[in-house]
Amino acid sequence: MCDVAQYLTYAQYTAWGGTLGETAFVLAEIRARARIDAMTQGRVARMAAVPEQVQAAMMDCITVGQTYSAAAQAAVPVAASFTTDGYSETYGSVESRTAAIEKQLTASIETLLDGITDDDGVPLLYAGVPVLDPWTMGGFDL
Secondary structure, three states: OOOOOOOOOHHHHHHOOOOOOHHHHHHHHHHHHHHHHHHHOOOHHHOOOOOHHHHHHHHHHHHHHHHOOHHHHHHOOOEEEEEOOOOEEEEOOHHHHHHHHHHHHHHHHHHHHOOOEOOOOOEOOOOOOOOOOOOOOOOOOO
């Protein structure tokens, strides 16, 4: 198990340029950790140490979450279309932006964690069924 409950500490976050206050960071770290755990089947939590690539993925998740939070989207709506002659503006929906953000976060995590393995040599992003060896699992009688 990891010695720390967090995959990214506040000190690491600020050293890498993070700008959230410590209180806001705690919630953002929990959200990012939940996303990483969901995509890695919780493998990182069972590791002796958190790989730097996981910390970088955490940083990306927190930064994207901060940049595209619901409050940030409401404060600065993005125009989906604009017409000047008859003056018409259309703004993108929160749902469409949320889907784009989810896609961006997933791609970022997949890129950063591709090829990274846990302490047992299993790729962090592996989501398949483990291959069982019938010789060691008692599947063959001699």
